Amino acid sequence: MAHNPAAQTAYGPMVQAAIEQYEPPERRLVDDDLALSMLSTRQRAFVRATQWTPLRRLMIAATERAVSGSWALITCRKRFIDDKLAEALPNIDAVVILGAGMDTRGIRLAHRSDVPVFEVDLPVSIDRKRAAVQRAVGGVPSSVRLLPLDFERDDLVDALMDNCWSTDARTFVIWEGVTQYLTEDAVRATLVAVEGMPAGSRLLFTYVRADFIDGSNMYDAAVLYKRFRQRRQVWKYGLNPDDVGAFVGQYGWRVVEQASPDYYVQNYIRPAGRNLPASDLEWSAYCTKVTPNPL
Known part of the structure; x- marks a missing residue:
């Protein structure tokens, strides 16, 4: 488990988020004042070097040469999730973050709200997260619970209930950068697990496009296909945007x-005065629970 390949990918998005903090506020695509502190000593040293604007520009350009649109893919999806969570916060009772990785969203939320946050991930990722949070803010806030769980084998609802989550809680479920690492059976099992959440609950998840998974469209990301589909074979599942509504509708969710x-591009990149493409490889879907089914 310590060498789980999916767990090893948790740091990359946080490196990008941390580098983005050196952009002036009006140009910044995502705000995350804790991103840097979640990284390893070597990663922090690398990120700090990008305070120098020419080096930061070179770093972003190199990322774009490898996978066009990838810088915006990561930073803007984080911004989108942050925005939707902030909008929904007055009307929710709990937040569940599936595959939380090293993301700081739950810790940042604890600084302004006492809404309970349940961060769920592989045991190795939870151990790393706990150590990083200890280093960053002196310990896990009382409103945040870190839950070790294997999505392919363990029962999500049991794990949540064992940690004081209520089945009556209107819950905002965040599932960022995870579904492509799961089998279809595991994706469906997770949707079954959250199917019983009450009306008014929210689900925000990201997904890689199905035609990339089957190799019929590279989306200018051949390097990712070789890395995640051919060499390591850790990306397993994808969806088509036109199919998402019917797919989640089976479990009582509406897009x-x-x-x-x-x-x-329209909501984040252009208003920030940035000239960046956004990859079509991955989309984010924001859903609300319309059919409460008893757990």
Whole structure:
């Protein structure tokens, strides 16, 4: 488990989020004042070097040469999730973050709200997260619970209930950068697990496009296909944007909005005065629970 390949990918998005903090506020695509502190000593040293604007520009350009649109894919999806959570916060009772990795969202939320946050991830990731949070803010806030769980084998609802989550709680479920690492059976099992959440609950998840998984469309990301589909074979599942509504509808969820690359360009990139493409490889789907089914 310590060498789980999916667990090893938790740091990359946080490196990008941390580098983005050196952009002036009006140009910044995502705000995350804790991102740097979650990284290893070597990673922090690397990120701090990007305070120098020319080096930061070179770093972003190199990322874009490898996978066009990838910088916006990570930073803008984080911004989209942060925005939707902030909008929903007055009307929710709990937050569940599936595959939380090293993301700081739950810790940042604890600084302004006492809404309970349940961060769920592989045991190795939870151990690393606990140590990083200890280093960053002196310990896990009382409103945040870190839950070790294997999505392929363990029962999500039992784990949540064992940690004082209420089945009556209107819950905002965040599932960022995870579904592609799971089998279809595991994705469906997770949707079954959250199917019984009460009306008014929210689900925001990201997904890689199915035609990339089957190799019929590279989306200018051949390097990722070689890395995640051919060499390591850790990306297993994808969806098509037109199919998402019917897919989540089977479990009582309704799509409210999908964040496409055009959404990111129009709402985040252009207003920030940035000249960046946004990859069509991954989309984000924001859903609300309309059919409460008893757990």
